[in-house]
Amino acid sequence: MAAKNHKEPKQRILDAAINLFAQKGFAAAGVREIAKKADVNIAMISYYFNGKVGIMKAVIKEFFDQFLEIFSEINEKNKSPEENMRLITRPIINFIRSNTKLAMVTYNELPLDIPEITELKAERTSFFLKKMSSRISGLGLDPKDAFRTAVIGTSLFSAIMMQFRFRPVIERVYKVKYDDAYYKWLEDTITTLFLNGIQGIAAGKKKQVR
Amino acid sequence: MAAKNHKEPKQRILDAAINLFAQKGFAAAGVREIAKKADVNIAMISYYFNGKVGIMKAVIKEFFDQFLEIFSEINEKNKSPEENMRLITRPIINFIRSNTKLAMVTYNELPLDIPEITELKAERTSFFLKKMSSRISGLGLDPKDAFRTAVIGTSLFSAIMMQFRFRPVIERVYKVKYDDAYYKWLEDTITTLFLNGIQGIAAGKKKQVR
DNA sequence: ATAAAAGTTAAACAAACGTTTGTCAATTTT
DNA sequence: AAAATTGACAAACGTTTGTTTAACTTTTAT
8 A cells, every 4th residue: 555665755645646636536535545655644745745735736737747748849741641640649649648647637627626726727728728739730720720720639639538538448348458559559540530530430441440 | 606496405406516516526515515505404415315425326327318318319321421420419519518517527527436336337338338339330430340439439529528628718718709609610620520530621621710 | 183204404423634733853054 | 063954753733524313394195
């Protein structure tokens, strides 16, 4: 139950909190539970984070800081549309795969009202919105139509996120393992889906059935 | 603050709970707050729902019961692919529009661990998964590839859901109002996006910019 | 009209909540 | 070596949590 002690206490608290927030939500995870899992005294939470919501602030900052760094900066003009689309889907999938709980906590708590965090959330979310919008507009859409590209960009992110949120059900119902092969397949599927739609998927019969 | 008294107490509790759950999440919403908003004594919650999680059970049941009823039963063979796609996107958008908070509560709490509800969630979610999968497979994809159509179906639902979860940010950043015109435009956009992808959207220049 | 059932209430329950206090050990600075 | 700062701890703080009890009123059934 207790955590590994080879990390700094502050980091141990953050790790434990992310795990518990992902499992039961921010409000349902108690500070005693977090402290126990982090193998740390309860008082250390206020000492390092100024209270429970301070942890959530740190979580949100960490997610957005890391996420906004994942894209290679430029869309190469000489690459195919599919390859350019892949340059968006791949980093998103890989990032969420490596930071599943961090992403799920942030995604889950974003629409919820936590008074002390409202400003931080609004600021980071609008930045996220613009980033996704600009990445999508590099695919041949009108850059002036930022609203449309924002809707598409958030749809893409949410669609990928959904595969992680529903992982337990999907694995059980369709007898699927979330392994390397699956993530490769998911990248292909999402890429084709968002580039050419369901008709694009139906046309590409070369893909094997899973 | 207090609710309208022309409804039955049980329904008032449910309405108040859905509103508060949507605003701050299940765990953060207290029974006293719910009772106050419903204009009902606290004890009535245990009386009608056997406690707080009983309300959540009722919420989940209501969402899935209502959602699984929205689709017209058959995909008409003589309609265009776009019209058949629209027969999926339109009811989803309309339903979430009319039941935004109910949908947001369910969507938000689904991945979270609430011990007494695990079974109910699993059962309903897998049913939801299969329903979405079968609807998508009617669009020209191989019905035997249920896993692929499930991924597409959940992506579609999540993409639409995202537009409601991010509504405050989107409205502010892009100066958009969520009115009839917006929902019509959203239906067009999501329909084209999932049927023909971003390239389909880029090709359809007849659509006006918002 | 009488009895039984259902609905409603205020008050109290123990348990859990997040935070803070005061004390002591360890480290760093002077 | 002395002083100051930082890190860590057990214990207690006052609230708030979800639930239940017992008394009471209203409605329904006999």
